[in-house]
Amino acid sequence: MKKSLLLAALILAFSVVSFAQGDNLIIDDFETPIIGGLDGTIDFGSGNGSSVEVSSEPEIKYSNDSSLKVVYDAVAGGYMWIARGFDLDAQNAGWLVDPQDIIWDDYSGLAFYMYGSDSKNRIAVDVKDSGNEVWRFIINDDFNGWKEVVCLFDQFVVRDDWQPESSDKNSVIDFPLKSYQFEPLPESSGTLYFDRVELIKK
Numbered sequence: 001m002k003k004s005l006l007l008a009a010l011i012l013a014f015s016v017v018s019f020a021q022g023d024n025l026i027i028d029d030f031e032t033p034i035i036g037g038l039d040g041t042i043d044f045g046s047g048n049g050s051s052v053e054v055s056s057e058p059e060i061k062y063s064n065d066s067s068l069k070v071v072y073d074a075v076a077g078g079y080m081w082i083a084r085g086f087d088l089d090a091q092n093a094g095w096l097v098d099p100q101d102i103i104w105d106d107y108s109g110l111a112f113y114m115y116g117s118d119s120k121n122r123i124a125v126d127v128k129d130s131g132n133e134v135w136r137f138i139i140n141d142d143f144n145g146w147k148e149v150v151c152l153f154d155q156f157v158v159r160d161d162w163q164p165e166s167s168d169k170n171s172v173i174d175f176p177l178k179s180y181q182f183e184p185l186p187e188s189s190g191t192l193y194f195d196r197v198e199l200i201k202k
């Protein structure tokens with residue numbers, strides 16, 4: 001009896017270990033209400049004539065009960081951002097995991113699920129590093145429905161069009177990262193959905 005219990009415990013332990021290995025880390029799933037403003041759960045905005053609206057989407061979703069819906073109109077010369085993470089103006093926009101608790105050396109990139117509409121529009125995916133330097137990876141909406149989009153850290157380039165005043169501008173992607181953001185690029189308009197953001201295990 002004791003032997004079989006021990007064996008069961010061992011099998012369980014090994015299966016937990018093997019499950020953990022090669023496993024991505026889910027940092028966001030858009031399951032909580034999407035609220036703007038300083039007390040909000042998402043940091044978003046636009047300028048120079050562009051506009052963006054964000055909401056929680058219960059029907060078109062990839063995982064669990066909801067996704068993030070983004071309705072955008074990016075005009076020439078305009079800009080926008082839709083950000084989640086830490087050290088943003090919105091105080092409750094944090095991920096499911098604190099960046100300080102992540103072993104960043106274990107992960108090679110950021111991935112998320114996007115519901116495309118084959119609009120051929122381009123979307124910038126930015127991350128802000130621990131020195132407030134903003135890095136960019138550009139993706140294309142060239143598919144229909146849900147697809148996993150993978151953005152490897154070594155393929156991000158430092159933004160040369162804009163950096164926060166507090167950016168260390170050292171051209172090194174310093175971990176832990178603090179936030180990520182999406183920016184549909186001008187000139188384009190449409191609707192996108194995002195779900196389940198994760199870090200890619202090396």
Ligand SMILES: [Ca+2]
Nearest residue numbers: 029063064066
């Ligand atoms: Ca979700």
Ligand SMILES: [Ca+2]
Nearest residue numbers: 131133172174
């Ligand atoms: Ca840096």
